[in-house]
Amino acid sequence: MFALIDCNNFYASCERVFQPDLIDKPIVVLSNNDGCVIARSNEAKSLGIPMGTPAFKYKKIFEENKVEVFSSNFKLYGDMSNRVMSIISRFIPDVEIYSIDEAFLKFDGFSEDTIDQKCREIIETVLKWTGIPVSIGLAPTKSLAKVANRIAKKYSNETNSFHSINNNSKRIKSLKNINIKDIWGIGFQNEKKLLKIGVKSGFDFVSLPDQWVKKNMSIIGLKLKKELEGISTLSIEEGKNNKKSIATTRSFEAEISSLDDLIERITTFAVVGSKKLRRQNSECSIISVYIRSNPFKDNNDKYHFSLTGALPFSTNSSIEISKFAIKLLKKIYSKGRVYKKAGIILMGLTPESNHQFSFFDKNIEKQKKLMKSIDGIDNKYGQYKVRLASQDQKRIWKMNRQKLSRNYTTNIEEILIVK
DNA sequence: TCTGGGGTCCTGTGCCGC
Protein backbone atom coordinates (compact mmCIF):
# COMPACT_ATOMS: atom_id res chain seq x y z
CA MET A 1 0.00 0.00 0.00
CA PHE A 2 1.07 3.55 -0.73
CA ALA A 3 0.34 6.53 1.46
CA LEU A 4 0.49 10.15 0.47
CA ILE A 5 1.07 12.53 3.31
CA ASP A 6 0.45 16.17 2.59
CA CYS A 7 0.78 19.21 4.82
CA ASN A 8 -2.44 21.21 4.88
CA ASN A 9 -2.06 24.70 3.36
CA PHE A 10 1.63 24.30 4.12
CA TYR A 11 3.05 27.84 3.83
CA ALA A 12 0.05 29.36 5.55
CA SER A 13 0.32 26.76 8.31
CA CYS A 14 4.03 27.53 8.79
CA GLU A 15 3.25 31.20 9.34
CA ARG A 16 0.47 30.30 11.72
CA VAL A 17 2.67 28.10 13.90
CA PHE A 18 4.59 31.19 15.00
CA GLN A 19 1.61 33.53 15.19
CA PRO A 20 -1.05 31.44 16.88
CA ASP A 21 -3.38 34.43 17.10
CA LEU A 22 -3.94 33.88 13.39
CA ILE A 23 -5.81 30.62 14.00
CA ASP A 24 -9.21 30.83 12.27
CA LYS A 25 -8.14 33.98 10.41
CA PRO A 26 -7.69 34.15 6.63
CA ILE A 27 -4.04 34.02 5.54
CA VAL A 28 -2.43 34.18 2.12
CA VAL A 29 1.22 33.77 1.14
CA LEU A 30 2.55 35.48 -1.97
CA SER A 31 5.17 34.34 -4.49
CA ASN A 32 8.51 36.11 -4.99
CA ASN A 33 8.13 39.80 -5.70
CA ASP A 34 4.78 39.55 -3.91
CA GLY A 35 3.32 38.58 -7.29
CA CYS A 36 0.81 35.73 -7.04
CA VAL A 37 -1.11 34.01 -4.26
CA ILE A 38 0.63 30.67 -3.74
CA ALA A 39 -0.92 29.49 -0.49
CA ARG A 40 -4.19 30.13 1.31
CA SER A 41 -5.61 29.09 4.64
CA ASN A 42 -9.07 27.49 4.54
CA GLU A 43 -10.61 30.80 5.61
CA ALA A 44 -8.95 32.54 2.65
CA LYS A 45 -10.14 29.78 0.32
CA SER A 46 -13.71 30.29 1.42
CA LEU A 47 -13.43 34.00 0.59
CA GLY A 48 -13.06 32.81 -3.00
CA ILE A 49 -9.41 33.79 -3.43
CA PRO A 50 -8.08 31.49 -6.14
CA MET A 51 -4.68 29.81 -6.25
CA GLY A 52 -2.10 31.49 -8.45
CA THR A 53 -4.04 34.67 -8.89
CA PRO A 54 -2.15 37.98 -9.14
CA ALA A 55 -2.22 39.58 -5.70
CA PHE A 56 -3.01 43.09 -6.94
CA LYS A 57 -6.38 41.94 -8.26
CA TYR A 58 -7.47 40.96 -4.76
CA LYS A 59 -6.05 43.84 -2.79
CA LYS A 60 -9.48 45.16 -1.97
CA ILE A 61 -10.77 41.78 -0.80
CA PHE A 62 -7.68 41.41 1.40
CA GLU A 63 -8.38 44.73 3.06
CA GLU A 64 -12.12 44.27 3.43
CA ASN A 65 -11.75 40.86 5.03
CA LYS A 66 -8.64 41.57 7.09
CA VAL A 67 -6.68 38.89 5.29
CA GLU A 68 -3.17 38.46 6.71
CA VAL A 69 -0.78 38.71 3.77
CA PHE A 70 2.73 37.23 3.88
CA SER A 71 5.65 37.38 1.47
CA SER A 72 7.11 33.94 0.90
CA ASN A 73 9.74 32.94 3.43
CA PHE A 74 11.27 29.85 1.87
CA LYS A 75 14.00 29.59 4.48
CA LEU A 76 11.35 29.05 7.11
CA TYR A 77 9.23 26.68 4.99
CA GLY A 78 12.27 24.63 3.98
CA ASP A 79 13.31 24.19 7.58
CA MET A 80 9.79 23.26 8.71
CA SER A 81 9.60 20.79 5.84
CA ASN A 82 12.81 19.08 6.97
CA ARG A 83 11.38 18.72 10.45
CA VAL A 84 8.15 17.16 9.17
CA MET A 85 10.01 14.76 6.85
CA SER A 86 12.38 13.59 9.55
CA ILE A 87 9.46 12.80 11.85
CA ILE A 88 7.84 10.73 9.10
CA SER A 89 11.08 8.79 8.58
CA ARG A 90 10.96 7.67 12.21
CA PHE A 91 7.84 5.69 11.44
CA ILE A 92 8.62 4.16 8.08
CA PRO A 93 11.86 3.73 6.11
CA ASP A 94 10.46 3.85 2.54
CA VAL A 95 9.84 7.56 2.06
CA GLU A 96 9.92 9.54 -1.16
CA ILE A 97 9.97 13.26 -0.51
CA TYR A 98 7.89 14.41 -3.44
CA SER A 99 7.83 18.12 -2.77
CA ILE A 100 8.32 20.61 0.01
CA ASP A 101 5.03 19.60 1.61
CA GLU A 102 4.35 16.08 0.35
CA ALA A 103 5.81 12.61 0.73
CA PHE A 104 4.88 9.14 -0.49
CA LEU A 105 5.32 6.26 1.91
CA LYS A 106 5.36 2.57 1.09
CA PHE A 107 3.97 0.07 3.54
CA ASP A 108 5.16 -3.45 2.88
CA GLY A 109 4.44 -6.45 5.04
CA PHE A 110 2.16 -4.75 7.56
CA SER A 111 -1.40 -5.72 8.40
CA GLU A 112 -4.08 -3.28 7.41
CA ASP A 113 -4.80 -2.38 11.03
CA THR A 114 -1.14 -1.66 11.71
CA ILE A 115 -0.91 0.62 8.70
CA ASP A 116 -4.02 2.56 9.73
CA GLN A 117 -2.68 2.95 13.21
CA LYS A 118 0.72 4.12 12.01
CA CYS A 119 -0.88 6.72 9.73
CA ARG A 120 -2.95 8.13 12.56
CA GLU A 121 0.12 8.22 14.79
CA ILE A 122 2.06 10.15 12.14
CA ILE A 123 -0.69 12.76 11.87
CA GLU A 124 -0.78 13.19 15.62
CA THR A 125 2.99 13.32 16.11
CA VAL A 126 3.68 15.79 13.29
CA LEU A 127 1.03 18.12 14.68
CA LYS A 128 2.28 17.81 18.23
CA TRP A 129 5.97 18.28 17.42
CA THR A 130 5.80 20.90 14.66
CA GLY A 131 2.33 22.44 14.79
CA ILE A 132 1.73 21.54 11.14
CA PRO A 133 -1.54 19.74 10.35
CA VAL A 134 -1.21 16.94 7.79
CA SER A 135 -3.57 14.61 5.90
CA ILE A 136 -2.90 11.06 4.74
CA GLY A 137 -4.43 9.10 1.88
CA LEU A 138 -3.83 5.37 1.63
CA ALA A 139 -4.37 3.17 -1.45
CA PRO A 140 -2.81 0.40 -3.55
CA THR A 141 -1.22 2.88 -6.02
CA LYS A 142 0.32 6.33 -5.83
CA SER A 143 -2.35 7.98 -7.99
CA LEU A 144 -5.15 6.48 -5.90
CA ALA A 145 -3.32 7.57 -2.74
CA LYS A 146 -3.54 11.10 -4.15
CA VAL A 147 -7.30 10.67 -4.59
CA ALA A 148 -7.61 9.26 -1.07
CA ASN A 149 -5.63 12.18 0.31
CA ARG A 150 -8.02 14.59 -1.34
CA ILE A 151 -10.96 12.93 0.35
CA ALA A 152 -9.17 12.87 3.72
CA LYS A 153 -8.59 16.60 3.45
CA LYS A 154 -11.95 17.60 1.99
CA TYR A 155 -13.98 15.75 4.60
CA SER A 156 -11.52 16.13 7.46
CA ASN A 157 -14.30 16.34 10.05
CA GLU A 158 -15.52 12.84 9.20
CA THR A 159 -12.18 11.29 8.25
CA ASN A 160 -9.96 12.84 10.92
CA SER A 161 -7.61 13.63 8.03
CA PHE A 162 -7.05 9.98 7.14
CA HIS A 163 -8.75 8.06 4.35
CA SER A 164 -8.03 4.65 2.89
CA ILE A 165 -9.14 3.27 -0.47
CA ASN A 166 -8.73 -0.34 0.49
CA ASN A 167 -11.31 -2.14 -1.63
CA ASN A 168 -12.81 -2.00 -5.07
CA SER A 169 -16.13 -0.47 -4.18
CA LYS A 170 -14.40 2.40 -2.39
CA ARG A 171 -12.18 2.88 -5.43
CA ILE A 172 -15.15 3.10 -7.79
CA LYS A 173 -17.04 5.42 -5.45
CA SER A 174 -14.04 7.77 -5.13
CA LEU A 175 -13.48 7.86 -8.88
CA LYS A 176 -17.15 8.61 -9.52
CA ASN A 177 -16.95 11.52 -7.12
CA ILE A 178 -13.77 13.12 -8.37
CA ASN A 179 -13.76 15.73 -11.06
CA ILE A 180 -11.49 14.84 -13.97
CA LYS A 181 -9.42 17.99 -13.56
CA ASP A 182 -8.68 17.14 -9.94
CA ILE A 183 -6.84 13.96 -10.81
CA TRP A 184 -3.06 14.05 -10.43
CA GLY A 185 -1.58 14.29 -13.93
CA ILE A 186 -4.61 15.81 -15.66
CA GLY A 187 -3.80 19.41 -16.48
CA PHE A 188 -5.66 22.03 -18.44
CA GLN A 189 -4.90 20.62 -21.90
CA ASN A 190 -5.90 17.06 -21.07
CA GLU A 191 -9.00 18.27 -19.28
CA LYS A 192 -10.13 20.08 -22.43
CA LYS A 193 -9.48 17.00 -24.54
CA LEU A 194 -11.41 14.75 -22.16
CA LEU A 195 -14.38 17.05 -21.64
CA LYS A 196 -14.78 17.19 -25.39
CA ILE A 197 -15.55 13.46 -25.48
CA GLY A 198 -17.75 13.63 -22.40
CA VAL A 199 -15.29 12.43 -19.76
CA LYS A 200 -16.13 14.32 -16.59
CA SER A 201 -15.13 12.11 -13.67
CA GLY A 202 -12.27 9.82 -12.78
CA PHE A 203 -14.61 6.91 -13.38
CA ASP A 204 -15.40 8.12 -16.92
CA PHE A 205 -11.66 8.26 -17.53
CA VAL A 206 -10.93 4.68 -16.47
CA SER A 207 -13.83 3.53 -18.64
CA LEU A 208 -12.06 4.75 -21.80
CA PRO A 209 -10.33 2.23 -24.06
CA ASP A 210 -6.58 1.92 -23.44
CA GLN A 211 -5.80 2.67 -27.10
CA TRP A 212 -7.58 6.02 -27.00
CA VAL A 213 -5.72 7.06 -23.87
CA LYS A 214 -2.35 5.98 -25.26
CA LYS A 215 -2.93 7.73 -28.55
CA ASN A 216 -4.22 11.00 -27.13
CA MET A 217 -2.41 11.27 -23.82
CA SER A 218 0.81 9.34 -24.43
CA ILE A 219 2.28 6.65 -22.27
CA ILE A 220 1.92 8.86 -19.22
CA GLY A 221 -1.84 8.95 -19.62
CA LEU A 222 -1.99 5.19 -19.95
CA LYS A 223 0.13 4.67 -16.85
CA LEU A 224 -2.22 6.99 -14.98
CA LYS A 225 -5.23 4.99 -16.13
CA LYS A 226 -3.67 1.72 -14.88
CA GLU A 227 -2.87 3.38 -11.57
CA LEU A 228 -6.48 4.44 -11.14
CA GLU A 229 -7.57 0.89 -11.97
CA GLY A 230 -5.50 -0.23 -9.00
CA ILE A 231 -2.50 -1.54 -10.95
CA SER A 232 0.68 0.10 -9.68
CA THR A 233 2.91 1.56 -12.40
CA LEU A 234 4.74 4.18 -10.34
CA SER A 235 7.09 3.16 -7.58
CA ILE A 236 8.69 4.93 -4.67
CA GLU A 237 11.79 6.77 -5.77
CA GLU A 238 14.15 7.10 -2.88
CA GLY A 239 17.21 9.29 -2.80
CA LYS A 240 15.79 11.49 -5.51
CA ASN A 241 17.68 14.35 -3.89
CA ASN A 242 20.19 14.77 -6.66
CA LYS A 243 18.65 17.01 -9.22
CA LYS A 244 18.89 16.46 -12.96
CA SER A 245 18.86 20.15 -13.73
CA ILE A 246 19.28 23.37 -11.82
CA ALA A 247 17.37 26.42 -12.96
CA THR A 248 17.84 30.04 -11.95
CA THR A 249 15.24 32.29 -13.53
CA ARG A 250 13.66 35.60 -12.68
CA SER A 251 11.14 38.08 -13.97
CA PHE A 252 12.52 41.62 -14.09
CA GLU A 253 10.89 44.47 -12.23
CA ALA A 254 10.83 46.40 -15.52
CA GLU A 255 11.37 45.45 -19.14
CA ILE A 256 14.96 45.32 -20.36
CA SER A 257 16.23 45.77 -23.87
CA SER A 258 19.98 46.42 -23.76
CA LEU A 259 22.44 43.60 -24.18
CA ASP A 260 24.60 44.91 -21.35
CA ASP A 261 21.73 44.70 -18.90
CA LEU A 262 20.94 41.18 -20.00
CA ILE A 263 24.59 40.16 -19.68
CA GLU A 264 24.58 41.46 -16.14
CA ARG A 265 21.49 39.43 -15.24
CA ILE A 266 22.62 36.25 -16.96
CA THR A 267 26.01 36.49 -15.23
CA THR A 268 24.28 36.80 -11.90
CA PHE A 269 22.05 33.79 -12.69
CA ALA A 270 25.15 31.84 -13.69
CA VAL A 271 26.88 32.72 -10.42
CA VAL A 272 23.83 31.72 -8.38
CA GLY A 273 23.35 28.53 -10.41
CA SER A 274 26.96 27.41 -10.11
CA LYS A 275 26.82 27.98 -6.40
CA LYS A 276 23.78 25.67 -6.19
CA LEU A 277 25.79 23.19 -8.24
CA ARG A 278 28.76 23.30 -5.87
CA ARG A 279 26.47 22.98 -2.89
CA GLN A 280 25.30 19.57 -4.10
CA ASN A 281 28.87 18.64 -5.19
CA SER A 282 27.99 18.41 -8.87
CA GLU A 283 29.29 19.71 -12.16
CA CYS A 284 27.36 20.47 -15.32
CA SER A 285 28.19 19.94 -18.97
CA ILE A 286 25.17 21.50 -20.70
CA ILE A 287 23.86 25.03 -20.32
CA SER A 288 20.62 26.49 -21.57
CA VAL A 289 19.84 30.21 -21.63
CA TYR A 290 16.52 31.85 -22.40
CA ILE A 291 15.12 35.37 -22.69
CA ARG A 292 11.44 36.15 -23.19
CA SER A 293 8.94 38.94 -23.57
CA ASN A 294 6.12 39.67 -21.15
CA PRO A 295 3.50 36.99 -21.88
CA PHE A 296 0.75 39.03 -20.23
CA LYS A 297 1.15 42.06 -22.39
CA ASP A 298 -1.75 42.77 -24.67
CA ASN A 299 -0.10 42.52 -28.04
CA ASN A 300 0.78 39.77 -30.44
CA ASP A 301 4.49 40.30 -30.26
CA LYS A 302 5.30 37.50 -27.86
CA TYR A 303 8.60 35.72 -28.06
CA HIS A 304 10.74 33.25 -26.22
CA PHE A 305 14.28 32.60 -27.42
CA SER A 306 16.41 29.88 -25.97
CA LEU A 307 19.61 28.15 -26.81
CA THR A 308 21.26 25.09 -25.34
CA GLY A 309 24.91 24.28 -25.70
CA ALA A 310 27.35 21.64 -24.49
CA LEU A 311 30.51 22.69 -22.71
CA PRO A 312 33.71 20.96 -23.81
CA PHE A 313 34.14 19.77 -20.21
CA SER A 314 32.19 19.48 -16.97
CA THR A 315 32.56 22.32 -14.51
CA ASN A 316 31.00 24.09 -11.57
CA SER A 317 33.10 27.22 -11.84
CA SER A 318 31.08 30.45 -11.82
CA ILE A 319 33.58 31.93 -14.24
CA GLU A 320 33.41 29.18 -16.86
CA ILE A 321 29.65 28.89 -16.61
CA SER A 322 28.99 32.60 -16.93
CA LYS A 323 31.43 32.94 -19.83
CA PHE A 324 29.64 30.21 -21.73
CA ALA A 325 26.18 31.51 -20.81
CA ILE A 326 27.03 34.95 -22.16
CA LYS A 327 28.18 33.36 -25.41
CA LEU A 328 24.79 31.67 -25.75
CA LEU A 329 22.97 34.86 -24.80
CA LYS A 330 24.73 36.86 -27.50
CA LYS A 331 23.54 34.38 -30.10
CA ILE A 332 19.87 34.71 -29.19
CA TYR A 333 19.81 38.41 -28.38
CA SER A 334 18.25 40.69 -30.95
CA LYS A 335 18.28 44.44 -30.73
CA GLY A 336 15.07 46.44 -30.49
CA ARG A 337 13.10 43.89 -28.53
CA VAL A 338 12.11 44.14 -24.88
CA TYR A 339 12.50 41.31 -22.40
CA LYS A 340 10.68 40.69 -19.13
CA LYS A 341 12.17 37.44 -17.96
CA ALA A 342 15.34 35.44 -18.40
CA GLY A 343 16.88 32.32 -17.02
CA ILE A 344 19.65 29.84 -17.13
CA ILE A 345 19.34 26.09 -16.71
CA LEU A 346 22.29 23.87 -15.91
CA MET A 347 21.99 20.30 -17.17
CA GLY A 348 24.04 17.18 -17.72
CA LEU A 349 24.84 17.07 -14.03
CA THR A 350 27.47 14.65 -12.76
CA PRO A 351 29.08 14.24 -9.33
CA GLU A 352 32.20 16.32 -8.88
CA SER A 353 34.05 13.20 -7.75
CA ASN A 354 33.59 11.59 -11.19
CA HIS A 355 35.30 14.42 -13.02
CA GLN A 356 36.62 13.37 -16.42
CA PHE A 357 39.82 15.24 -17.14
CA SER A 358 40.17 16.58 -20.62
CA PHE A 359 42.54 18.51 -22.74
CA PHE A 360 40.66 21.72 -22.08
CA ASP A 361 40.64 21.92 -18.37
CA LYS A 362 44.22 22.58 -17.48
CA ASN A 363 42.87 25.38 -15.32
CA ILE A 364 40.71 23.15 -13.28
CA GLU A 365 42.74 23.07 -10.09
CA LYS A 366 43.18 26.82 -10.14
CA GLN A 367 39.44 27.36 -10.68
CA LYS A 368 38.57 24.92 -7.94
CA LYS A 369 40.71 26.74 -5.42
CA LEU A 370 39.27 30.07 -6.50
CA MET A 371 35.67 28.87 -6.14
CA LYS A 372 36.49 27.44 -2.74
CA SER A 373 37.79 30.76 -1.50
CA ILE A 374 34.84 32.64 -2.99
CA ASP A 375 32.40 30.28 -1.26
CA GLY A 376 34.43 30.67 1.94
CA ILE A 377 34.22 34.45 1.85
CA ASP A 378 30.51 34.34 1.07
CA ASN A 379 29.80 31.97 3.91
CA LYS A 380 31.66 34.19 6.31
CA TYR A 381 30.46 37.61 5.24
CA GLY A 382 27.10 36.91 3.64
CA GLN A 383 25.91 35.53 0.34
CA TYR A 384 27.28 36.87 -2.93
CA LYS A 385 29.79 39.31 -1.48
CA VAL A 386 32.25 38.39 -4.21
CA ARG A 387 31.05 39.38 -7.67
CA LEU A 388 32.29 38.92 -11.18
CA ALA A 389 33.17 42.05 -13.12
CA SER A 390 30.21 41.65 -15.46
CA GLN A 391 27.79 41.71 -12.52
CA ASP A 392 26.50 45.06 -11.41
CA GLN A 393 28.59 45.92 -8.37
CA LYS A 394 25.94 48.04 -6.73
CA ARG A 395 22.90 46.07 -7.59
CA ILE A 396 21.29 43.95 -4.93
CA TRP A 397 18.27 41.80 -5.69
CA LYS A 398 15.36 44.10 -5.74
CA MET A 399 12.90 41.53 -4.62
CA ASN A 400 9.70 42.94 -3.36
CA ARG A 401 9.00 41.29 -0.02
CA GLN A 402 6.99 43.73 1.96
CA LYS A 403 5.37 41.28 4.32
CA LEU A 404 8.18 38.92 5.19
CA SER A 405 7.89 37.00 8.44
CA ARG A 406 10.90 36.21 10.62
CA ASN A 407 13.26 33.24 10.26
CA TYR A 408 12.04 31.81 13.52
CA THR A 409 13.81 28.49 13.19
CA THR A 410 17.03 29.24 11.30
CA ASN A 411 18.33 32.53 12.69
CA ILE A 412 19.02 32.96 16.37
CA GLU A 413 18.48 36.73 16.08
CA GLU A 414 14.93 36.17 14.88
CA ILE A 415 13.86 33.47 17.25
CA LEU A 416 10.40 33.69 18.80
CA ILE A 417 10.35 35.37 22.20
CA VAL A 418 7.62 34.48 24.68
CA LYS A 419 6.96 37.27 27.12
C1' DT B 1 1.65 50.54 -12.23
C1' DC B 2 1.51 45.52 -10.11
C1' DT B 3 0.82 38.15 -13.18
C1' DG B 4 6.63 33.33 -9.29
C1' DG B 5 10.27 29.94 -9.49
C1' DG B 6 11.99 25.39 -9.87
C1' DG B 7 11.51 20.98 -11.39
C1' DT B 8 10.35 16.22 -14.38
C1' DC B 9 9.17 13.57 -18.32
C1' DC B 10 7.76 12.72 -23.13
C1' DT B 11 7.52 13.62 -28.13
C1' DG B 12 8.45 15.57 -32.68
C1' DT B 13 11.97 16.99 -35.71
C1' DG B 14 16.15 17.29 -38.01
C1' DC B 15 20.68 15.65 -38.59
C1' DC B 16 24.24 12.15 -38.87
C1' DG B 17 26.33 7.80 -39.84
C1' DC B 18 25.79 3.15 -41.17
Place this chain on the structure above:
DNA sequence: TCTGGCGGCACAGGACCC
Protein backbone atom coordinates in the same frame (compact mmCIF):
# COMPACT_ATOMS: atom_id res chain seq x y z
C1' DT C 1 29.62 5.79 -56.05
C1' DC C 2 24.95 6.96 -55.07
C1' DT C 3 20.68 6.43 -52.53
C1' DG C 4 16.93 5.04 -49.30
C1' DG C 5 15.86 3.48 -44.87
C1' DC C 6 16.68 3.37 -40.21
C1' DG C 7 18.47 3.96 -35.43
C1' DG C 8 20.55 7.11 -32.32
C1' DC C 9 21.19 11.53 -30.75
C1' DA C 10 20.55 16.42 -29.57
C1' DC C 11 17.47 19.82 -29.12
C1' DA C 12 13.20 22.50 -28.67
C1' DG C 13 8.85 22.60 -26.99
C1' DG C 14 4.85 21.06 -24.59
C1' DA C 15 2.56 19.12 -20.76
C1' DC C 16 2.48 18.27 -16.08
C1' DC C 17 3.70 18.90 -10.97
C1' DC C 18 4.38 21.67 -6.44
